Amino acid sequence: MHGFQHLYIPGPTNVPDPVRQAMNIPMEDMRAPDFSDFVTRLLDDLKSVYRLKSGRVFVFPTSGTGAWEAAITNTLNAGDTVLMSRFGQFSLLWADMADRLGLNVELCEVEWGKGVPVEDYAAKLQADKDHRIRAVFCTHNETATGVTSDIAAVRRALDEAGHPALLFVDGVSSIASIEFEMEDWGVDLAVSGSQKGFMLPAGLGLLGVSDKAIEASRSATMPRCYFSFADMIAFNDTGYFPYTPATQVLRGLRVSVDMMLDAGMESVWARHARLAQGVRRAVEAWQGCSLVAAAPEWYSDTVSAIYTPDGVDARDVISTAYYKYQTSLGSGLNKLAGRVFRIGHLGSLNPVMLCAGISAAEMALRDAGAAIEPGSGVAAAQEHFRSTTPDTALAPAKAA
Amino acid sequence: MHGFQHLYIPGPTNVPDPVRQAMNIPMEDMRAPDFSDFVTRLLDDLKSVYRLKSGRVFVFPTSGTGAWEAAITNTLNAGDTVLMSRFGQFSLLWADMADRLGLNVELCEVEWGKGVPVEDYAAKLQADKDHRIRAVFCTHNETATGVTSDIAAVRRALDEAGHPALLFVDGVSSIASIEFEMEDWGVDLAVSGSQKGFMLPAGLGLLGVSDKAIEASRSATMPRCYFSFADMIAFNDTGYFPYTPATQVLRGLRVSVDMMLDAGMESVWARHARLAQGVRRAVEAWQGCSLVAAAPEWYSDTVSAIYTPDGVDARDVISTAYYKYQTSLGSGLNKLAGRVFRIGHLGSLNPVMLCAGISAAEMALRDAGAAIEPGSGVAAAQEHFRSTTPDTALAPAKAA
């Protein structure tokens, strides 16, 4: 292998060098007297990333899947009815987990390519006069299909119905990348993981929790220990953890949170929107390719799932990109296998990195038999990037 | 701060440079076609570290606490009776977890300083003719007191009683450091974590599982998803994981496993025994200090818990070591707080590193009012190390 491997999967994402440096450290005592200051400030700053004023953010040594489970087992009881929708592999898996954990899942099946069915949710919530529904689940960004849903609208639906259900959001591939307003949207449980917008290795599951959810956790009866909110609160309040935390990744998290808050979350979101649009321009330019996302309102700014042209096996595209072009693309999951490849465009990226990824996809598509024009996608992306560069990126001399 | 911080806690332990280098990497695709080879070989080699021929080793992105929970929720049912013993903070916490997860804990209280009460266990197992006891739990190495228990003897007790209970072992601070023979001792579930003998950052919970335990997991009814053996088996069998694994630490684990298997596990154990003896020599030399471990049969080769002389607050020792001597010592936990400090002597250490740690403890003890002789502990340790150096460490010229 020569040169580096190119990574365009929707997580793990590229780790910025300052974060990589911050994790290149000797181990430390997680019970040291001054470790608590570090933890207290970090947990506090995470609330700013989540745009949370009240409530808390928990950081578990786990994956996003573990944070899904933590959200459920701490706040719900076996047999509780929850409203969920399925429109991709990850919303499907979350519903599956809810079922396995003993919840009564009221499931809205949605065409893959669309997202949370707000009208259906609204109707069901209006109809649920005795508040049998204890929680409403939304996959904010369905990583398998590149579809972003409207969480603010779900909150409005809850409010208009005067419904007290908890609002669960899977923000694994949205938080720290695209607009997420936990406080304003009244989200009660918001799941994320370190290896996406946080630009870190996998290993941390993050969970934003509202005061209402914490209140609910006090009476919830599902068994849990490792993921117990109560244990975590008791220790976090003193600046420590109930068991050994993954300090190496926490030190990296400190730097990635600083990078984001220094830039401002709005700037982080704007950057992702600009990069995503470049990828979509490329897809438009590729004859026979199209997004899985059914309409612009569903377009995700963190990942694009792309149908290959008829007769072109997406698995060939992915395999060729990997072996021939040292480029990791995301695969089509579940029923999209063979028909779809994905380009992750979240985290520590810039336009030229995406031109590389688009070039790799383009070569692999052609190798796999797609009749696309060489360079067509890169050209379209380039023109987008040229015309949208933020003023702040100009050379000092030019700007003067 | 000048120079490096000295780390003598019983985990996280010092990370060897080859392991640190192996974790200084860009991220990678955990679904890449060749990632499965890496995983398959790694999981296989972990069995050699566990000395397991049948069964499996699972690697969860979690802590040792999470692995405790995985062991329980996959193989037992709410209401099951389990035999446990408490003789330190970690055996206490595991019993607490078992209780919270709905098990019926039959608890043997043991004086702190001793370990698993094999005779009591044997008697109870003999008496349990209808096999009400579903599992026997042993904390192999109680990290809080520096006490190692005799797991082989517990196995014999089970066998002599003809008892079918599962044998659970907490090997968090023993596996990969001191003798552990999972296959020979008939251990069914053996918990460990990355940040101890494996010489890695925290973040991985490792769990050795016998075929019998896997069989038990097929009918066990406690809810679990994140920690599900079934999901893990299904994916591990193909060389992948059911959710994003902590690839960075796995790459480090590859190197630490290679280091151990290249040396041979017997050599790893012998090294720990030698280092531990050096620390114990120092403790003997310190007037008024003594080990918490009640007798040599209980001495742990990975951690020593040390009573300070009467009138000397161990918290002062620890705080002075930390702030004045840049040295992290372990604290006295629970009822040992203030009376005990701990020296971790596991992982990537050598005699001169321990001389440093003993020196720091010695200075801090004197600062805290202990009337020990300056240099007395180091002198005793030095003489031990001088006389026990393995032949292989001799200079080529000298050896010839």
Next chain:
Amino acid sequence: MHGFQHLYIPGPTNVPDPVRQAMNIPMEDMRAPDFSDFVTRLLDDLKSVYRLKSGRVFVFPTSGTGAWEAAITNTLNAGDTVLMSRFGQFSLLWADMADRLGLNVELCEVEWGKGVPVEDYAAKLQADKDHRIRAVFCTHNETATGVTSDIAAVRRALDEAGHPALLFVDGVSSIASIEFEMEDWGVDLAVSGSQKGFMLPAGLGLLGVSDKAIEASRSATMPRCYFSFADMIAFNDTGYFPYTPATQVLRGLRVSVDMMLDAGMESVWARHARLAQGVRRAVEAWQGCSLVAAAPEWYSDTVSAIYTPDGVDARDVISTAYYKYQTSLGSGLNKLAGRVFRIGHLGSLNPVMLCAGISAAEMALRDAGAAIEPGSGVAAAQEHFRSTTPDTALAPAKAA
């Protein structure tokens, strides 16, 4: 800044991760008893990279410029006549150094875009019956213009003239990247630096020296201490250095040399040829752009110097690439300033990395006013890379 900076200058080049890891180390004693083994093997293996059977390779803590000076001061005397040629900034600087060090430089001025004038050299050597010319200097690869010269032909000219002059070669941007046969070509002094084909940070000057050159050094009278061959030989023969070597970079050099020798030097050269051709395809596709290299026989496989279209200031291209696209391109040096930018394509690179660099150049060219077609260069490069991928890069499944 987001994502990484893209580096396409002709040195320093991208450092492969295994090399980066190898330099992430604590310091070591350069007089340690086993350090000599490391040095001896490394110096020996460097001869394989240089394709040298006799002679030696020296490694000085210096830059390529220092190695130029070492070559001169060790083997020549003030007032010696040397034959040199100038056709770019680096051949110009070397001639300038020779002059400043008191040599009598017989200079062939060559049009920039061409290289060593073999016929002129041959004629002068034939005419120099009394062997007044003590040394012939050749810049193998002129980094400023992207021109490679024919060293084997210069050797033939020397041989045909029966001329005993020493053959000096500046191989800073050729050795370890493009064909270089020190033994076969009868090169006496061959200069290189760590930050080019060796894929390391700057800091080491490497110098291949023939037995004939070493012999010459025994009677040469220019003062030198730091760069003294005699001192270096005396210490290197024992496996050490006369002063503190840059051990960190030497540890990286060990890995980069292993990478090259494991692949085989022919494979290294072939890789560079393929990558270079991709860049040239892009330049051909850019309307109004052209290579400085005057004809295919002069094309360099490590760097391309590219004229911008009329009216387009190359400094704008470079500045825009840097500030707007986080991409470092090489600048036009000396009289090429403003008219030329350069793309370095040596070291640890792969096709997709070059697609990124070509994309950046393309965007910057258009921003600077060039009327090139968007994506045209990338398209041409892609098609080249698609059609030339080595079989060994194919997916196992496909290859079967």
Next chain:
Amino acid sequence: MHGFQHLYIPGPTNVPDPVRQAMNIPMEDMRAPDFSDFVTRLLDDLKSVYRLKSGRVFVFPTSGTGAWEAAITNTLNAGDTVLMSRFGQFSLLWADMADRLGLNVELCEVEWGKGVPVEDYAAKLQADKDHRIRAVFCTHNETATGVTSDIAAVRRALDEAGHPALLFVDGVSSIASIEFEMEDWGVDLAVSGSQKGFMLPAGLGLLGVSDKAIEASRSATMPRCYFSFADMIAFNDTGYFPYTPATQVLRGLRVSVDMMLDAGMESVWARHARLAQGVRRAVEAWQGCSLVAAAPEWYSDTVSAIYTPDGVDARDVISTAYYKYQTSLGSGLNKLAGRVFRIGHLGSLNPVMLCAGISAAEMALRDAGAAIEPGSGVAAAQEHFRSTTPDTALAPAKAA
């Protein structure tokens, strides 16, 4: 090998983790438009480390030996008379270089264990009415013997004689560690290297130069190119270098300079004095051992050269420390070989690190036959460190 190698040689020294992290980077363009800001600020801050208000500091990619040569070749002419003194391997080597470079060396031979003979120098300067002596050379800290000389006194001798000679100082193992006042002492050329007090890998030669020395360089006639002040000044004035600088180490230097200036140079010197005293206390406690430094006025705060007891071969001590105790000690150089070992106590160290080094030396001494008391040296050092800890190191709680 287990645990880390212990490094107590007088350079390379231990690299602090923040410096190590800063060197764990991708390569960069040393001609980038914003690189000049970095260089300008760095060179300026280096003057603060040198305590230089006028003049300049040059940073060459070289070793300290190269910086010695740069100092000479830029400011003196062949045949110039210089006043030097020899009292150890490094002052000897510098005198040898001066001789080889064609200077007329007027040499004062001094007993090894003492330093610059100020009275002799004063007498010679007074006698030199026609100012035949062009330069006075002083090895500030003789690394081979652990002897520090009084540079301020030499300056006074020059001033009292009204002598215009340039004052050359070898500060390789003093600058950035012990008091050095370049401006106040009127030093004209002050040599250092990256791998000592600067706590970096080897690879940079630093050279502080007074305005008077720069003036001298304008008319000096020795040939030099690589080390040319004129070239360096021309480029440094624009924020760049005349050839590729060792950017990786420069990035580390930025951090080490920040660490020193943030603490204050007085604090750096005080720290070294305290650490050195601890080592000397240990040597006093070792029966039969003694310092090479002849009297307290000569004691070096960066390195101690220690005579082993009669009959104990220092080479055995060093070899045993290395192979049996993974500890690198400095060897006895030249006529001290076999009689002396050295402990470097400069750079990134703290008391507990020195307790480790002293322990290793103690064990190796006993193994080699020395009849010292086990632990005696560590005990003495401990008591010194206990009683001298700066108030700022106290725990917040204690300090309150």
